Amino acid sequence: xxxxxxxxxxxxxxxxxxxxxxxxxxxxxxxxxxxxxxxxxxxxxxxxxxxxxxxxxxxxxxxxxxxxxxxxxxxxxxxxxxxxxxxxxxxxxxxxxxxxxxxxxxxxxxxxx
Amino acid sequence: xxxxxxxxxxxxxxxxxxxxxxxxxxxxxxxxxxxxxxxxxxxxxxxxxxxxxxxxxxxxxxxxxxxxxxxxxxxxxxxxxxxxxxxxxxxxxxxxxxxxxxxxxxxxxxx
Numbered sequence: 001x002x003x004x005x006x007x008x009x010x011x012x013x014x015x016x017x018x019x020x021x022x023x024x025x026x027x028x029x030x031x032x033x034x035x036x037x038x039x040x041x042x043x044x045x046x047x048x049x050x051x052x053x054x055x056x057x058x059x060x061x062x063x064x065x066x067x068x069x070x071x072x073x074x075x076x077x078x079x080x081x082x083x084x085x086x087x088x089x090x091x092x093x094x095x096x097x098x099x100x101x102x103x104x105x106x107x108x109x110x111x112x113x
Numbered sequence: 114x115x116x117x118x119x120x121x122x123x124x125x126x127x128x129x130x131x132x133x134x135x136x137x138x139x140x141x142x143x144x145x146x147x148x149x150x151x152x153x154x155x156x157x158x159x160x161x162x163x164x165x166x167x168x169x170x171x172x173x174x175x176x177x178x179x180x181x182x183x184x185x186x187x188x189x190x191x192x193x194x195x196x197x198x199x200x201x202x203x204x205x206x207x208x209x210x211x212x213x214x215x216x217x218x219x220x221x222x223x224x
Contacts, residue, residue: 102149
């Protein structure tokens, strides 16, 4: 079974803190993604990576950065957390191709106070 | 204009009925189309994908794609209470790497 593992299911942080969300996949997928999901707004792409050390901005990259030093690991970094970054964060991975399915992790619910 | 549009619902159907979920997309370069199901508090899971015009059936689920009209739909036959979830439509554009999601349609199947 494909497994995408997110390091933390629930986090509570204070405004201004630096936050790391880690994601590891075990299927040798080229592509990895970070989404946030908010009620009524659906899934919005923050960043994605199609190779080690490669990254591309998604639709809402402001306030976030990412790191992909190894193929299996994709980290999302909030340099200075703000209350409007309170959300569910979903990591996903996929192979490249027309029918490449997205496999999701269980999600990390971040609350910024 | 959003890349992918869905009616947020909720769509309520009685048990045993056919549920019809619809999705439209804006970019004619979109090439593959996916339906994901998301239970409350859980991650999305893939139900079906389709990339050719027409119908694709898998058990109780049928995906329909009409590229000329830029819409994709999901039919669920013999709906069950366990089908109650939010259904997300997603498309991949020409570079195959970037998925765009609709905001989802909430389906309630009443016993």
